[in-house]
Amino acid sequence: MPHIAVVGSGPSGVYTAQSLVQQGSVPDVRVDVLDRLPCPYGLVRYGVAPDHEKIKSLQNNLRTVLHEDRVRFLGGVEVGPALPPAKLLELYHAVVYCVGAAADRRLGVPGEELPGSWSATDFVAWYSAHPDARDDGFVRGVRTAVAIGVGNVAVDVTRMLARGAAELLPTDMPQAALDVLAASEVRDVYMVGRRGPSQARFTTKELRELATLPDTEVVVEEGELTLDPGYRDPVALPAAVRRNVEVLRSWAARPRRDAARRIHLRFFLRPVEIVEGGGRVAGVRFERTAPDGLGGVTGTGRHEEIGAQLVLRSVGYRGVPLEGLPFDPGSGTVPHLAGRVLRGGVVSPGEYVAGWIKRGPTGVIGTNRPCAKETVASLIEDAPAVVRKELAQDPLTGLLAAGVRPVEWDGWRAIERAETALGLTLGRGSVKIPDWAGLLDAARGASGA
Missing domain, CATH: 3.50.50.60 (FAD/NAD(P)-binding domain)
Known part of the structure; x- marks a missing residue:
């Protein structure tokens, strides 16, 4: 069963996950959407002004994708020295990096x-x-x-x-x-x-x-x-x-x-x-x-x-380098060919990019859809070679073995409930928790961990 990792849960990452599960050429695809933060939605949560309720409501559309049976949200997972791209590629058939432009x-x-x-x-x-x-x-x-x-x-x-x-x-x-x-x-x-x-x-x-x-x-x-x-x-x-x-x-x-x-x-x-x-x-x-x-x-x-x-x-x-991935400092993007990561000008099997880290910080939220579709089309074209390897285990087991404690969907829902409760105590609607400790305490409370 093909298992793909999408790194980043903003619009480009979620649209990539959606394109993967909706395509019919490679059946039974499963997608793990990983994010460094314990909360999904990327700039829709952390970049849209709080008084722009209509744009923020796009979270409801992204939520539908992340709640899909074949999609799993895993927050609090940082790709870097402890979990480099090479290790991630051992755990999954393919990895799509949708890490935006953070600088x-x-x-x-x-x-x-x-x-x-x-x-x-x-x-x-x-x-x-x-x-x-x-x-x-x-x-x-x-x-x-x-x-x-x-x-x-x-x-x-x-x-x-x-x-x-x-x-x-x-x-x-x-x-x-x-x-x-x-x-x-x-x-x-x-x-x-x-x-x-x-x-x-x-x-x-x-x-x-x-x-x-x-x-x-x-x-x-x-x-x-x-x-x-x-x-x-x-x-x-x-x-x-x-x-x-x-x-x-x-x-x-x-x-x-x-x-x-x-x-x-x-x-x-x-x-x-x-x-x-x-x-x-x-x-x-x-x-x-x-x-x-x-x-x-x-x-x-x-x-x-x-x-x-x-x-x-x-x-x-501007995009920032992700340790273990090639990076073009001139454009602030990862070198690619139709979304396929290029290492030294040669396609790196199983590694892909979408969103701003692929094309630079251009366009609006909707621009990420065709960008994601192009990358997924490349991945599907490569599927006969990419997904033929057997995965030793559920990637989540490998993440846990690497010392990563992901915040799963129930943990994120617990954060939402905690933010609603916080708002009630302040006489307001839902109020965001602004710190790592508060977010993780709320998320871990969902499982008692």
């Missing part, structure tokens, strides 16, 4: 390491209760924040910085983060891009949400917007970009009003230094850019400084 891109400017300078990934992990997150408080003592980047993650962190406590209370945000954000004194949030509005990566739905926040004014500068030829004449722009431009144009045309908080959307500003003051972030120095006529921008030599006590960089994700 953030750097700005590469002076002052980036100052206290108060963070990646948006760090901030998101904190308010999403990722057990590896640092509890820095982030917004304590902050009145002005700068988010560098103009994609959906930048919009998310900008929105969360401007949210009020009443709007966050119904979410599953961990209580400690809620308390800090509820006490926030942030009054101005700048979201800054080095290019123009027609090159921004945010979606119109995300952009419009900024104008729905209570007692919050969105400020745009018409003079900056008109630097963009696409803004001045949007006829040739793709429809999605044209909608963004229309939203920005409507905001530029309306009169300013008083509000408790302001969100400033700024364009054609490139960060050149994070400014220090008193041993921590005091602002960001930008160079004004201008379109170069080739779709990029060039520096003008003119500079502007925005004072701030918090800087969040949101300029993209």
Whole structure:
């Protein structure tokens, strides 16, 4: 009976498991979905903003796959020195790595390491209760924040910085983060891009949400917007970009009003230094850019400084090497041929990749479906050679023998029940447990282990 491991339980991993059990060419396939964390769903649990209930509800679809009879969730299983890829390949007929892109891109400017300078990934992990997150408080003592980047993650962190406590209370945000954000004194949030509005990566739905926040004014500068030829004449722009431009144009045309908080959307500003003051972030120095006529921008030599006590960089994700797998540092991906892992340019039998570690951090959640299907098609094509070996035992037995104590589906359900119970004690709905000890205590309680 073919037994496949899928490493990673985010959308790419779950879609890979789904494609494997739905294909009919290789019957009776069993799939173990392994994850380093005791909780499934990857960035759907730990990367989607807590106030985006519709997107978070995708967990219900992923749950259906993980609850399938031929799929087994095994959390708390870390592939690395104690369980290297070579060992995993001994336990399974094939392994598909769907480990995403866990690192953030750097700005590469002076002052980036100052206290108060963070990646948006760090901030998101904190308010999403990722057990590896640092509890820095982030917004304590902050009145002005700068988010560098103009994609959906930048919009998310900008929105969360401007949210009020009443709007966050119904979410599953961990209580400690809620308390800090509820006490926030942030009054101005700048979201800054080095290019123009027609090159921004945010979606119109995300952009419009900024104008729905209570007692919050969105400020745009018409003079900056008109630097963009696409803004001045949007006829040739793709429809999605044209909608963004229309939203920005409507905001530029309306009169300013008083509000408790302001969100400033700024364009054609490139960060050149994070400014220090008193041993921590005091602002960001930008160079004004201008379109170069080739779709990029060039520096003008003119500079502007925005004072701030918090800087969040949101300029993209990047894959990180997994010990024992080949890695291309230039692309931040594992070298592959239609999902087949390449070692030294040669296909490595039984090893595959899907998702961001395969193609880079591009696309939306749904993009992972065709990506997973391509990889599974390669695996099925290779099946006569890959699955002919006999496995000595149930892979779970081998994992236990290697000293791994997986959190199985019952353990994950116990975590969910514990989070519901925690929310009840706080007068809220389900509230995420933010630390390893709490998650594992809840999971182990399911079996009494």
